[in-house]
Amino acid sequence: MAFVNLKNKEIQVKIVYYGPGRGGKTTNLEYIYQKFRNRINTEMVTVKTHGDRTLFFDFLPFDIGVINGYDVKIQLYTVPGQVKYNATRRLVLRGVDGIVFVADSMAVRREKNILSLKNLQENLSNYKKSIFRIPCVIQYNKVDLLEQGIPLLPTDILEKDLNSQLKRPSFQASALKGTNVVTTLKKIISMTVASIKRDLK
Amino acid sequence: MSYTLGQKQLDRIEDILKQDLIENGVRCVFLIDMAGNIIANLDNGEKQHDIYSLAALAAGNFGAVSAMAKIIGENEFSLLFHKGKKENIHFNKITTEFLLITIFGNDISLGFLRLKVADSVEQLKTILEPLLSL
Numbered sequence: 224m225a226f227v228n229l230k231n232k233e234i235q236v237k238i239v240y241y242g243p244g245r246g247g248k249t250t251n252l253e254y255i256y257q258k259f260r261n262r263i264n265t266e267m268v269t270v271k272t273h274g275d276r277t278l279f280f281d282f283l284p285f286d287i288g289v290i291n292g293y294d295v296k297i298q299l300y301t302v303p304g305q306v307k308y309n310a311t312r313r314l315v316l317r318g319v320d321g322i323v324f325v326a327d328s329m330a331v332r333r334e335k336n337i338l339s340l341k342n343l344q345e346n347l348s349n350y351k352k353s354i355f356r357i358p359c360v361i362q363y364n365k366v367d368l369l370e371q372g373i374p375l376l377p378t379d380i381l382e383k384d385l386n387s388q389l390k391r392p393s394f395q396a397s398a399l400k401g402t403n404v405v406t407t408l409k410k411i412i413s414m415t416v417a418s419i420k421r422d423l424k
Numbered sequence: 425m426s427y428t429l430g431q432k433q434l435d436r437i438e439d440i441l442k443q444d445l446i447e448n449g450v451r452c453v454f455l456i457d458m459a460g461n462i463i464a465n466l467d468n469g470e471k472q473h474d475i476y477s478l479a480a481l482a483a484g485n486f487g488a489v490s491a492m493a494k495i496i497g498e499n500e501f502s503l504l505f506h507k508g509k510k511e512n513i514h515f516n517k518i519t520t521e522f523l524l525i526t527i528f529g530n531d532i533s534l535g536f537l538r539l540k541v542a543d544s545v546e547q548l549k550t551i552l553e554p555l556l557s558l
Contacts, residue, residue: 224426224427224457224459224461225426225427225461226426226427226428226429226457226459226461226462226463227426227427227428227429228429228434228463229428229429229431229434230429230430230431230434230435231434235461235462237459237460237461265474265476265477266474266477268477268480268481270481270484279484279488280480280484282460282477282480282481284476284480296476298460298461298476298480300480311484311488314484314487314488314491315484317458317459317483317487318457318458318459318460318461319459320426419426422426423428
């Protein structure tokens with residue numbers, strides 16, 4: 224639910240990074256935070272457990288400048304990926320405008336990806352939103368693990384599992400090394416802003 | 425779903441918050457929606473807070489408490505109050521979608537603040553309620 228402030232000429236947009244636990248959602252945000260440190264004038268907020276796992280969410284406000292005379296403020300959130308935290312996951316999705324689904328490319332995580340995507344669909348329907356209509360980008364994370372000899376799922380299998388019906392833009396990425404992190408971010412921002420523009424017409 | 429507030433409505437909201445709260449000694453007040461977007465924020469000029477982070481955490485916190493309420497069989501807790509040594513935070517829900525947050529020192533009593541917040545909430549409702557039907 225983007226908010227348009229006609230007085231300050233400002234639009235606030237909420238983008239949520241969703242996906243299975245230990246998939247790299249927080250790492251995506253940490254990379255963005257490091258990369259654009261000079262443009263982000265607040266600290267990244269993170270609510271995590273002692274074991275360094277996301278408990279509630281991470282939050283990173285990000286100013287992308289002026290589009291059509293409006294100052295666009297992007298608010299990036301992550302959800303806790305662990306299955307048991309569904310209640311908090313659902314809270315973070317409230318008022319979401321765009322989603323990045325961070326899938327784990329490791330072969331052993333195949334089922335977790337599929338379950339997490341189903342869970343996203345259920346939680347969105349809770350807010351009367353459809354995964355088929357909301358702007359969404361899929362990221363196949365951890366491609367860097369191939370160098371270490373860890374078995375990864377081939378892209379066509381990932382596409383078949385997660386994107387055969389959705390047909391959304393998808394990127395192979397390494398959140399740790401930064402590969403395609405910014406590409407993913409740019410894509411979701413442009414899709415979300417375009418969707419808000421359509422909404423407001 | 426996106427929503428828009430115009431100059432007139434935002435001016436009116438700021439007037440209400442200024443007259444009822446800031447002029448009565450509240451340090452900082454902001455109106456947010458449950459997604460964590462900031463609609464209006466005012467302060468008395470003493471301290472600047474990181475309001476974007478505060479808004480995100482406040483919306484999350486309020487959501488978590490509402491979920492707890494449901495588990496124990498309450499429909500909701502419509503207000504929340506956190507007490508600190510020097511600063512206190514008060515949250516008050518306005519309709520289902522908005523939240524009014526005030527930060528105030530120990531020079532204001534909670535009872536007085538609640539009275540003033542209740543006044544503002546009634547006035548803000550008249551502006552915010554029409555947005556819900558959009």
